Amino acid sequence: MSRYRGPRLKIINRLRALPGLSKKKPNRSGERLVKKKHYKPINSSKYPVRLKEKQRVRFNYGLTERQLLQYVRIARRAKGSTSQVLLQLLEMRLDNIIFRLGMALTIPGARQLVNHRHILVNDRIVDIPSYRCKPQDLISIKDQQRSRNIINKNINLSQKNKMRVPFHLNLLKKKSQYVGLVKKIIDNKRISLKINELLVVEYFSRRV
């Protein structure tokens, strides 16, 4: 699948902080001065609000429009709240779990690790970033010095930045090698991205 390769700061300035896309912070000083209109639009549409929220999810998790639409369809078919299931599906992606474990500093970085076959799931190489992890999955690093060096460096950096491993995951150190364990499906309160997932479902509600 294709991924976004363009300027990240431009996206972050427009859509507010996206921890998955980049560690950069939106810069308010660099914004162009725009003359504020003093009148209120007659029909203030909710569409731009929904679109913006959808774009935040899409850029944060590094998805294409079609992928996100597919996730919404799966969430619709599942039992329970569509919006909650959607976020759980996105959070259980392999690239996202590697990012949340601190093995990569961003989700695009995690994608590259997976693509370059540095990651093993249950002792098998998985090179698909959208691979859906299940509870009790064991995520380890390929038994190569180069792979270990990359991931150890990333973990040290993320620990220096005081990034916490979420409750649904576990980062263990076995024989000087880091291993991640998926304990359970994430609870929606623990999601790092501050998002109103209902708006995303509403955006897609006429297309599903």
Add this chain to the structure above:
Amino acid sequence: MARSTDPLVVGRVIGDVIDLFVPSVDMAVYYGTKQVTNGCEIKPSLTVNRPNVQIAGRFYDNSLYTLVMTDPDAPSPSEPNLREWIHWLVTDIPGATDPSQGRELLAYMGPRPPIGIHRYVYALFKQQGPMVMVMPPQQRNNFSTRAFAAHYGLGLPVAAVYFNAQKEPGTRKR
């Protein structure tokens, strides 16, 4: 913390519309041949006409019931500032019968969700006796099932079921 598997809790019906209760009466809701089950998806085109509601019970038992159908997601799930929109209100339904035997305070209005996935909740309450001085709601929006039940001493529901619906895409003419 153990995750609840009750579909009414998972679907946030308990919390948004009603309080936690123990079901004590069997209620079945049918739109044509399709039975409403918790969380199932039903197209608005199938729900234009009032459903067939079957309330279990015994004929010789003088129980009376109140049926409320509301939408807690009006006008949109992300901003439900019209919560709850009442679609149907029937009181004095005898046990082992259906709402046609009761007193319809508010005529049935089929679901017409403007945007997003809306939940439509059927809540059944057991009455203490015949409801004499009942005023039908002046407007359909901002109805509160909890407040209504508290005002008329209905207590907790004895049965509840909900389904999801969303706007159907229009047929494109080429």
